[in-house]
Amino acid sequence: MNGAESLLATMTGAGVETCFANPGTSEMHFLAAVDRAPGLRCALTLFEGVAAGAADGYFRMADKPAATLLHLGPGLANGMANIHNARRAGSGMVNVVGDHASAHLQYDAPLTSDLMGMARAISHWTHRSQTSADVARDAAAAIARAGARKAEIATLVLPGDVAWGPSSGPAPLVRAQDDSRIDAHALESAARALLGGEPTLVILGGRALRAGPLDIAGRIGAKTGCVVAAQFFSARIERGVGRVAVSRIPYAVDPAIAFLKPFRHLVMIETGEPVAFFSYPDKPSLLKADGARSHQVCPAGGDGLAALEALCDLVQARAARAQVQPRAQRGGARGPLTPQSVADVLRDGLPENCILVDESLTTGRETYALTGGAAPHDTLQNMGGSIGFSPPASTGAAMACPDRKVVCMVGDGSAMYTIQALWTQAREGLDVTTIIFANRRYQILNNESVNMGAGALGPKSLELTSIDRPELDFVALAKGMGVPGVRVEDAEGFADALARALAAPGPKLIEVRL
Amino acid sequence: MNGAESLLATMTGAGVETCFANPGTSEMHFLAAVDRAPGLRCALTLFEGVAAGAADGYFRMADKPAATLLHLGPGLANGMANIHNARRAGSGMVNVVGDHASAHLQYDAPLTSDLMGMARAISHWTHRSQTSADVARDAAAAIARAGARKAEIATLVLPGDVAWGPSSGPAPLVRAQDDSRIDAHALESAARALLGGEPTLVILGGRALRAGPLDIAGRIGAKTGCVVAAQFFSARIERGVGRVAVSRIPYAVDPAIAFLKPFRHLVMIETGEPVAFFSYPDKPSLLKADGARSHQVCPAGGDGLAALEALCDLVQARAARAQVQPRAQRGGARGPLTPQSVADVLRDGLPENCILVDESLTTGRETYALTGGAAPHDTLQNMGGSIGFSPPASTGAAMACPDRKVVCMVGDGSAMYTIQALWTQAREGLDVTTIIFANRRYQILNNESVNMGAGALGPKSLELTSIDRPELDFVALAKGMGVPGVRVEDAEGFADALARALAAPGPKLIEVRL
16 A cells, blocks of 8 residues: 555545545546545546635535645645635635655756645645655544534645555544533623623524524524624525524625624624624724624634523523524516516525525625525525635535535626636536626626725726626536536526526526626 | 825836736725826736736746736735746746735734735745835835846735825836856856867756847857757747757656766756656656766856857857758648647748747647747747646737737646636737647646556546546637637648638637547
């Protein structure tokens, strides 16, 4: 057994069964070992940003890490933007980055770069394996970090000589210490706030937004009158009919401040205080009302379910009945494509138990609140702000849940960052329907120019926020990667296309021309 | 004048007139300032890898840096692979990376990352501007580094408050100290070697591969009998009919060793000793013959022209006559697409004074030697080994040389990394003809598996080197981004398509189905 084989055996032994791969010459022994690793499913991607984003989507749905296989420093660099998004989402992943044999580094060959510097800039845990005898143990350590409750980005650099040298076999699984990270003092003060009658907002993040913890939060709300909310972006929310609905703290600074203004207490579970996404001249970064008190019960990566259970007991809300999302009135999706008609189509058309990966920045901001009455589903959002998240994350979510439909909502500008994901969806036969909201501009920038105090943009500047010349033809792009697509121009057409796309297995694309 | 305006005025004042941009909210004041910077041409890209690769191609043809405009850490990360390629090519560029205002960083907003760590891992020079009063001076320092003879990657981080705060105006140009970096001792020993009669190889890199220095090298060759060569990859070679042809040191280790075996002396000018691209079990990294002596006359970034002139005088070769590439016999491009017939088409079809950007890994390795007899042209190659170089670099080369035709040769696997470049070519009306060599696999990996001693790949492994399922349709992909394309399946079709593509202005794509 060589080092690469011991690495793969360690991975599959620890339950890491999926690898999103962009291999190169330096990963040749890993590649050859794949054929001798029966428990491993490898999906080829055409660009590392797809591999990294897929690992994020996979983790969110599987609750365990996937691996990526990347080619030296530049391969890791191509994955970094979506690794950043995963990191901010609390998704763990094991990045295996091939490198030159150690003896080759001194010659400064073309692909040599500051690989360790790059890896440290994006990873919680970075290690370069020194010998083929060590690599299995190193892999076990990486998997422990990536698979912990506070899941981390673990990057293992695999030099050629470590991959091809001899190994005595796989290493056993290392179990991470999963501290609940609950702050007992904050828990007590939160309970007092909830019982004290002052307006209180309970903000949930991470795994506290699954149906079970949400039900508990709903009971606390029913008993104490607190409002339950999520940040504007969340890693995964189980929502829809029959689930406890949560308010969403607005994205823009002024509405967010207005939303938060009434609350004298903020209780945070698996998330932190609401902060502005960007910095603006003359606007605050911290959005809570002056004098509002924060109760950080547990941080991201803590045990939010246990925190909510303890809180529920302290406020004696076990017997309360949570208010759940009623079934919405259906129909009404007619005429021009507007935020309302788009939302009508989605509310009626999202199939039960689907996974909605939402990166429709401008469109989604308006439609989200209008789709709460859809059938029960999971929504995944971009947590790191680096666009090009949704097509890869949808790919990974579909790999994790082959029996669920995935609906990917993405703006045209964002989609073009990682459009190569469509090809992997076609190759793996994944049930992903991609909806491109094509407004032919980076509309969010036009909105932000006023918020920034930069004034109205002139013609040369506007050229840098517009993508209408030439117009992107997403149906042609999808065809180029083996995915059937249609373009729709009104609500009826959108509803019909969505129904057809979801009726048959395999990837589809709908270009919604706004 | 605000900080962003002072930055742009400093750039245009110093001759940095082109910016490849992927802006976001944090770059809003830079964006607004573009309208008040009449000397600046901004080209929007759909992905930062295109912006960075375009800056590389621009530098190689313009001999001066372009700027990139990138959005925080993840935007820089998306550009890093092609920044790596540029760095290895000795191309300078000024990366302006927008960031949160400094006061906002403490809140760890979603797009916060280790931006400085990322920047340092890829840049020669990294600086975060502290105040709006400083940024013009900081920009001048960045431009000096990027525009020096030993050109560097200069990354300037522009926090929001620095962009929107007040400035007293632009800063004057700083001139870099351009040392010739010629080693007088190595120059003398090289001259003695050349006159001594032992087999000597003169290896040229960087600007020493332009027509002028090549003519001098050709005289030295005619006088002394030395062989003049280039590394397998070079940043820019002026070649074709009437120019001094250089041998190319092979890519694969065994042929490279065989090529170098006869030479007792290596004279290196603007490049170093030939080393293996990758490390392989039981193969050396350093390729020269045992006992061969190296004469490093000047390193990359040195004054190769001055070095060659001095060497020419020392060996008294001024009056010698360099042997130049004769006109090749034309015609013969018929039948199936083979390395020979592809090369025949290119040799006959490349227009005089065109720029050939060559990243056709498997195909190009065989065709290059067969196209020396084409009309005079410049060839640019990928110096860093991170694929996805050629479509962006072609975009930048066309921006630098609007009166020259650009021919981009790229394999299907490489093209998919940065296929978004086609859209910028269409938007800017650039004269780029992209030739996709579609063999539907990462053929180079299949070749390398044997070299690596990893054995023949099994079926699961082969899936990771093959991109034939589904087949990529590059004509559809091009249509999706506004570029007309055709598919060809034989040499006559290829020749016809190339002639048609080059006859009319604007971008085109030819999918050569191998």
